[in-house]
Amino acid sequence: MLEIQNLSKTFNKSTVNEKKVFKGFSLDVKKGDFITIIGSNGAGKSSLLNIISGSIKEDQGYLKLNDKTINKLPEYKRTKHISRVFQDPSLGTSPSMTILENLSMAYNKGKKFGLTMGVSKKNKEYFIKILSKLSLGLEGQLNTKVGLLSGGQRQALSLIMATMSNPELLLLDEHTAALDPKTSKIIVDLTKSIVKEKKITTLMVTHNLNQAINVGNRILMFHQGEIVIDIKGKEKKSLNIDKLMDYFEKIQSKDLLSDRLLFQ
Amino acid sequence: MVDFWISILEQGLIFGVMVLGVYITYKILDFPDLSVDGSFPLGAAITAQSLSLGINPFIALFLSFLVGMVSGAITGFLHVKYKITNLLSGILVMIGLYSVNLRIMGKANMPLFNKTTIFSNNIKPIFIIVIITFIMKLLLDLFLKTKFGFLVKATGDNPKLVTSLGINIGITKIAALMISNGLVALSGSMMAQYQRFSDVGMGRGIIVMGLASIIFGQSIFKGTSFILPTTMALFGSLLYKTSTAFALKLGFPPTDLKLITSVIVIIALAINNKKFSFKGKKLFNIGGGRRVRNSESV
Numbered sequence: 252m253l254e255i256q257n258l259s260k261t262f263n264k265s266t267v268n269e270k271k272v273f274k275g276f277s278l279d280v281k282k283g284d285f286i287t288i289i290g291s292n293g294a295g296k297s298s299l300l301n302i303i304s305g306s307i308k309e310d311q312g313y314l315k316l317n318d319k320t321i322n323k324l325p326e327y328k329r330t331k332h333i334s335r336v337f338q339d340p341s342l343g344t345s346p347s348m349t350i351l352e353n354l355s356m357a358y359n360k361g362k363k364f365g366l367t368m369g370v371s372k373k374n375k376e377y378f379i380k381i382l383s384k385l386s387l388g389l390e391g392q393l394n395t396k397v398g399l400l401s402g403g404q405r406q407a408l409s410l411i412m413a414t415m416s417n418p419e420l421l422l423l424d425e426h427t428a429a430l431d432p433k434t435s436k437i438i439v440d441l442t443k444s445i446v447k448e449k450k451i452t453t454l455m456v457t458h459n460l461n462q463a464i465n466v467g468n469r470i471l472m473f474h475q476g477e478i479v480i481d482i483k484g485k486e487k488k489s490l491n492i493d494k495l496m497d498y499f500e501k502i503q504s505k506d507l508l509s510d511r512l513l514f515q
Numbered sequence: 516m517v518d519f520w521i522s523i524l525e526q527g528l529i530f531g532v533m534v535l536g537v538y539i540t541y542k543i544l545d546f547p548d549l550s551v552d553g554s555f556p557l558g559a560a561i562t563a564q565s566l567s568l569g570i571n572p573f574i575a576l577f578l579s580f581l582v583g584m585v586s587g588a589i590t591g592f593l594h595v596k597y598k599i600t601n602l603l604s605g606i607l608v609m610i611g612l613y614s615v616n617l618r619i620m621g622k623a624n625m626p627l628f629n630k631t632t633i634f635s636n637n638i639k640p641i642f643i644i645v646i647i648t649f650i651m652k653l654l655l656d657l658f659l660k661t662k663f664g665f666l667v668k669a670t671g672d673n674p675k676l677v678t679s680l681g682i683n684i685g686i687t688k689i690a691a692l693m694i695s696n697g698l699v700a701l702s703g704s705m706m707a708q709y710q711r712f713s714d715v716g717m718g719r720g721i722i723v724m725g726l727a728s729i730i731f732g733q734s735i736f737k738g739t740s741f742i743l744p745t746t747m748a749l750f751g752s753l754l755y756k757t758s759t760a761f762a763l764k765l766g767f768p769p770t771d772l773k774l775i776t777s778v779i780v781i782i783a784l785a786i787n788n789k790k791f792s793f794k795g796k797k798l799f800n801i802g803g804g805r806r807v808r809n810s811e812s813v
Contacts, residue, residue, distance in 0.1 A: 331681045345669040345676050356665050360680045366658070369665040413679070 252452050253280040253303070253420060258312030260298060272298045273476045276312070280454070285446055287463040288456045290473030296456040299473075300422045303454075305329045316420065331361060334418035336409050336426040343409025346398030350389060350408065353397055354378045357412035381411060385441065403434030407441060414445050421446065423455040427462070435459075439466060464490050472499065519760070525641050527756035528648040529705045530724065531749040535655055536698030537725030538748045543659075544691045545671040546594075549605035549722055553612025554586045554696040556718035558703030560616040563625040563713035572633045576647075576704050583700025584693040586612060591689030616715050624714040632708035640709065647705065651698060652745050658694070667691045720773050723780055728752040730783045755779070 305326035472480035558579035732751025
């Protein structure tokens, strides 16, 4: 479904700060996969999502979505197939507009944004139905400005808005990292149920190992721009943190110690 | 005295159309567009030339709006296509328009005393001004409730969201700048017809006037959610005109007006920001750290 071949990316090329993130990176994502991605800082997780979504341009390599090369498509055209939720809850919504207005915009994604009325009454019930499933109390606040909501409420809304138009690919960039553990769990559960219900192919970057193990059908560990661990299917189901750490130790690397400390 | 108030109302509402335009860029789009200092006299210049060619004054209004839109499109294009910062794009267009306006009129000012204007009939000017201004305000309110209007609001708020909806933010920015400058040029056209002359320097300080009105309007109606921001902008414009009219009544010469305007804006901004900085300091103290001057002991 998503094919990445021979991807290369270097930041600050030919300066002292040169940083090679990817060198000949390849990844094949099957339709319906829910992949969790872990790895230390600077391993290239977020860069990969940025390259797929088009907000960073790759140096070399092919990106294919459903057998169509998307390398040359600008970011705003890729978003027709790819949706994204960011770490910062304020990036997924428009804070000075109401919940109803935000949802109406998301509902209209892929259609024409013309000079017809932005909010249509017949969608209101549909929105209320979706929001009441969250049990965050948002269904009664349709006319509240999103800027007044809490981070968790906003992130839930971002997630709903990102998936409302049934995207083919969903990119989650540490979307629970800015939330407290309880809210983080609510958002992860919501993510699971939405992805399952709409059968969206998903890539989720996370720093939470438990999350990475319990969610999805495939787990990738990145290290210095390479996939060092790739576990899927049955093996993934029987995975636990100790096993994952064993794998990691086998692969061995210089900064293993710091990574081990980081994860525990 | 009645005449005094009516003339404030007339001028305030004519400038109000310009304030609506500035409101779009400054408040909604978060794009400080300085080119309005050029597009206001642009509207006046187009009007002066059209009227002297015998074109219907209402069509002249429309023409000014269109040409204003073109000027807004150029500012937007410079910013979106060539990545010139928003301030500089506005300044470049503003400077360029000065020469363009001189070219359109052929001289620095053009009297329109014996030309047919929108006010050359038996209806009192105030009614015509009220009708045009309110039509513009209602159209703008309606526009901001449409799907495209939502996108314009979201572009100022969170451009990433607009991109994620599959829309090129360059397009929404240019469109908003076009509407804004169209309104400003329309206001310039009304002003030229109202005072019956067009002057190449009549746009100087228009942006500050627009900002002053918006800040006025918002500080007066602070905390009220049922009044539309466009209404606030119009009231702000009236208040601004009232305050300058009283300054003139107090005996200041008209040449002092620009200084008075800028002092008014400084006072309004200072009062607003003082509250903000007070809040900020409090938050800072909760955080535990505070800067200590050399002379202070911890």
